[in-house]
Amino acid sequence: MLQVSGAMACDLLFRLFLLLALAAALQSNRLGPTSRLRYSRFLDPSSVMFLLWDFDLEAEIISFELQVRTAGWVGLGVTNRYTNVGSDLVVGGVLPNGNVYFSDQHLVDEDTLQEDASQDAELLGLTEDAIYTTMRFARPFRSCDPHDLDITSDTVRVLAAYGLDDTLKLDREHTFVKSIFLLQVVHPDDLDVPEDAIIHDLEITDFLIPEDDTTYACTFLPLPIVSEKHHIYKFEPKLVYHNETMVHHILVYACGNSSVLPTGISDCYGADPAFSLCSQVIVGWAVGGTSYQFPDDVGISIGTPLDPQWIRLEIHYSNFNNLPGVYDSSGIRVYYTAQLRKYDMGVLQLGFFTFPIHFIPPGAESFMSYGLCRTEKFEEMNGAPVPDIQVYGYLLHTHLAGRALQAVQYRNGTQLRTICKDDSYDFNLQETRDLPSRVEIKPGDELLVECHYQTLDRDAMTFEVVENTTGWIPDIIPTPPGPCLESSGGKVEAQDKTPAGFRSSPVALSSSSKATLRRLPLAAVLLVQSTLSGLLAMLQTRV
Template sequence: MACVLFRLFLLLVLAAFSQGKRLGPTSPLRYSRFLDPSHAVFLRWDFDYESEIITFELQVQTTGWIGLGITDRYTFVGSDLVVGGVLPNGNVYFSDQHLLDEDTLEQDGSQDAELLKLTEDSSSTTMRFSRPFRSCDPHDHDITSDTMRVLAAYGLDDIPKMSREHTFVKSIFLLQILQYDDQDAPEDTIIHDLKISNSYQFPDDVGISIGTPFDPQWIRLEIHYSNFQNLPGIRDTSGMRLYYTSHLRKYDMGVLQLGISVFPIHFIPPGAEAFLSYGLCKTDKFEEMNGAPVADIYVSACLLHTHLAGRSLQAVQYRNGTQLQVVCKDFSYDFNLQESRDLPHPVVIKPGDELLIECHYQTLDRDFMTFGGASTINEMCLIFIFYYPRINISSCMGYPDIIYVTNELGEEASENPMENLMVLNNVEWTPENIKKAEKACKESQQTVLIKTIDEEVENTTGWIPDIIPTPRGSCLESSGGKVEPQDKTPAGFRAVPLALSGSHTPTLRHLPMVAVLFLQGSLSWFLAMLQTGV
């Protein structure tokens, strides 16, 4: 009897925590984006970092099938695609699929997306579903804080077939944390609008100082337009809103430029499948150059920047020779999507820490050397960190010993660095020499240039530390389970009941800690009651 009561109690307690954080069929979603030029494909989404669940809602102007998924940079092959629609008789179909080739869809072995809503009216179809950031299905792409290439497709009937005309890819920061809160501005605040929607926003107790010798003397909005198809009727409403007040916030915001110094000693060989470049920042001279004690600084956001050859980049923090964490990264960088990225939690940088910037390039499409510079056909390796409280340091960047690199490649080096660049330009860039150059750049002593806001420059030196890859978290098993043959309707699709539910039962490891402690305490109390015969 006690065992039966215990099981019953356990089920009741677990049921109390069975409501997860997955958004329901009508929950508001914070983010949205059109995925096509004609605005026929509209995506809304939201996510929960704690439960690692993302919710999508795709609305397409069609009464046929619609699909949404993730693809990579180069090909649709292997893309995952969640597909659904409403049949003429009102029944819905929904399936977790992937692309075998550019045109052929195949159903996954497990259903890792949970349907929350699927409706159709006379002109459009709307599908809302949730999925884990990382499922245990190898056909599903991970949802990460990197640039994600979102793939949307649709048809004019209920027979899913890929069509280039109705397939669109857009680069999006799906896990970006944006805060569009209304500002509580003092009464004497002067507000000047240069119009923007979704403007980047500093933390509540941080602002940009104006009026001191170290402050910006002017503000410029620079916009680069890209309309290669010359599509008519496209209007831009971007801009900024400035709040100017004498009531100062607690901290001044600072911007620190990290990476590789932008001049030709930064080089990338042609024909490289992959080439890694490194720029080191050592902060042990910050206090001396600041002219005042330097306290811990808190990084709240980053902006990552390379040019067209860039494929990924990351900033890694070290303390006392030990790697602490990746401050920010993008392993799927897109030159056409360059926006600041809020960090989930502020990163603390202490005096004496080192920051290493790693950039990954690919130059298979080039038969000429690529050098560091301002032009788009040149390259950069930069990460700007937004931090507070501000200090008198504007940049901290490194570059390799080009004489050492030249010697390692078997060439006769000159004492003039620029002459060595001419020598490197004549190297036969075989895959072996490319790897040799990459290794030499990493092993060479780095010169670190530290620059203050008022243009003072100091040099120091250092060595590139190794980067230990961050272990991936465990995947989430499918809540839908394996798709059986009898579950498919129409052919190749999982049948979906008409009564859709937004509830979700999370695994125990995703319960909040207070819930776990309460559960443990309740079970301990109940066991004690059983032992005493109460």
């Protein structure tokens, strides 16, 4: 299996670094039975099951509302990547006589439910009408019951099921698993929308997708022509519906303004040296992602003499079924405004550089790869001293063998923090995510990207093109889990309690809601993007 990707290194966009401090909001929502739940998603292809949720980061409690087109029972829980056995499932329904039943359970096998000895879900409402059964409940991120899987900042595989009547028996036709990033700290509705917003599309038109497994198609396009400085504040994918997902990722690279660029659509990694003139990523999207709006105080600068006028649009197609005659017109839509934000934004890209060969052996339960970036080289590459870098978000990316990723920061030889991680990575859910608070990177820090792969389903070597360099990879100290919350109802058995970090009194839910402002350093976006995986970070400077 040969997979080739563009060069991924930690040497991009180092001219945008004058940083100041700003106020950033952290969420602290107290949720009750009638509180508005800000997030929502359909859980099945037929849109029968609709989930709403919200959470209180301070109390570490999450609330769910599941609406299902059925007169039977409904269930919602969390499962893992490999099997539903052992998954937790909160179930409930309304009997024909109007009585309500509700229980915290788990799967002892693929078809059988068993009630937990510890009841860690709190019922907030359960109704049934002519169309829907609706169940709302709250549970702690981490209970003291080993049958309850944790709600974390990783990708969470949500398990949902329902029955056509009130017999609690799992039917695989009515059981679904969907990967969701539940703990989103910023909701799009919380961001400002400029009144003078302008749309500009960057797209490939009527491109015949080759019948090859993998194609990297590139073209050169102009950015919006403006006579004065503007800011791009949002982007979203423009995807053409096909019978299968063929667009793997879309990247927008800034080109040097003195570049003489070719026309038409060509292979991104062919012989044409012009493609190397546009290597600075400014926007990245991957499969499973949606639109992303930058924080209210940052944007991508366009319209000044230092800003790019042209971009290289790269679309990675995966035509694994080698379908003939499929045309595509996908791309990226950007939104820009004349209402300038406080800071310009850029991208720091970390990971594995292409050349020569990196491989993953077949049949591997766990195979680790590492990319180490030494920021002491930034000044040499930039040609001038580099101020502190601030990070506000990230995007993790690896291919099908990827199982987990993390980016860790070191200072003076000591691990400082884990900037971002996902121990439950799902190839089909690659999205830009906001950090709960902004992270400062100082010159001299080291940034380590760890990529975890599994190839138990492969019988041949997996080759990927990356750079192998020598150097010591520092140890990573895992972050210990937070405290669990004791059940507010039901029995907690002795073996269910966590000896360390046990919190005996759960924080009660209420119907009030507030946001807490905290003074934080200015920040930027951190994304992981590479063939194996890598890390990109959007940096920002003062306007």
